[in-house]
Amino acid sequence: MSNWKKRLSAEGFRITASRRAVMDVLLATSVPLSPREILEQGRRVHRKLGLVTVYRTLALLEHLRCVRRVHREDGCRGYLPCSPGHSHALICRQCGRAAEFQGFADLQALIARVEEATGYQVDDHLLQLSGLCLDCQS
Amino acid sequence: MSNWKKRLSAEGFRITASRRAVMDVLLATSVPLSPREILEQGRRVHRKLGLVTVYRTLALLEHLRCVRRVHREDGCRGYLPCSPGHSHALICRQCGRAAEFQGFADLQALIARVEEATGYQVDDHLLQLSGLCLDCQS
DNA sequence: CCCTTAATGAAAAGTTTTTTCAACTACAGT
DNA sequence: ACTGTAGTTGAAAAAACTTTTCATTAAGGG
Known part of the structure; x- marks a missing residue:
């Protein structure tokens, strides 16, 4: 199922x-x-x-x-x-096609730095990238 | 002015x-x-x-x-x-207060990795964090 | 202090999202 | 399989949000 x-x-x-x-x-x-x-x-x-x-x-x-x-x-x-699991969207600005990607460790590092700089306790994030997919680059 | x-x-x-x-x-x-x-x-x-x-x-x-x-x-x-300049928003989910932060290099690294993994040419991003501000943590 | 033209606001039109409610149906128990 | 019931549905209407239209206003260069 x-x-x-x-x-x-x-x-x-x-x-x-x-x-x-x-x-x-x-x-x-x-x-x-x-x-x-x-x-x-x-x-x-x-x-x-x-x-x-x-x-x-x-x-x-x-x-x-x-x-x-x-x-x-x-x-x-x-x-x-x-x-399943946490992932982010990457959307082609030409054809709209979407791909998913994981946050990797870079994001954790960035969040840790922001927490330190602002005093906020970060518990969620919204990250989306956009650009051109392979097909639309030509 | x-x-x-x-x-x-x-x-x-x-x-x-x-x-x-x-x-x-x-x-x-x-x-x-x-x-x-x-x-x-x-x-x-x-x-x-x-x-x-x-x-x-x-x-x-x-x-x-x-x-x-x-x-x-x-x-x-x-x-x-x-x-001025490119920065991102960090919003308190309790009181709504917003803070700004810069993307640092972590984000560039992440984007580079995503480009490599997906073949997309990334040219824009939407990043927002949310959590609790200093006041709302108590 | 004019004049030109960008900018404004009210009303109306167009969209999107939510609420309401009677009818329907998935599925647990028989 | 059959049935009862509570979760679901869809149409219509209401509410909320956004854009278009157009006559009027006013910013700011000359």
Whole structure:
């Protein structure tokens, strides 16, 4: 059983046609999608899908860390499926294609320095990179 | 003359009461403000200020790098004044107070590694930290 | 102190997100 | 399999947010 289904069940949530439609769409994309885009594509597999349900499903799946929300200059609600563990998004500014990467130790070092410099106790971070993917460089 | 006024003039933009109101509000805050909050506070110094103008002014000031837009889980349009040069925001999740920090070399190293790992050519990044400020830790 | 033109604000239009609520259905227990 | 029930859904409506339009205002060079 796919991972997201396990997580829903484990927390007592039901596997419904709408949730399947939303996850199917997200698992098939390599570009962050907005709720409206997810609705449109999702209707191809589940005709009755409604926008409200897309919003609710995304909120739930984000909470369970099955999907990740990416922020961009335009539109702050792009969704991507996310692999287990903490990772970050790297988005092509030309075609939108997204890749994931890990934070490595550099980020820990940076955070430690910032904590020292500011006195804040840092417990979360938002890091996204953008640029050109291999295909778009030519 | 304050820096933001210089930048506006230098690019041929006018120093108006509305723009002064928006910048005054931003320079006085340590918490990211939404366009609506800026409108409300701005009206205390410039009665006729309109919401449309706040949006337009923020877009302009952001373009000129006099203000910075911060993204958060809730609401993706928080504005802060920004110091010259590239820096990042660190926001207290309790009181909202923001601090700035520089990217240091760690970030460059991280980006270089990601470029190597993914083949992308990285040319921009969005980095924000959140945690507890000194006051909120007690 | 004019004049030109950038800038403004109110209203309206367009979007996005949330709330409400009756109907539906996944699935645990029978 | 069948059934009951509580979690889910989707349409409509409300609320919130952002952009467009356009007549009026005023910044600042001459």
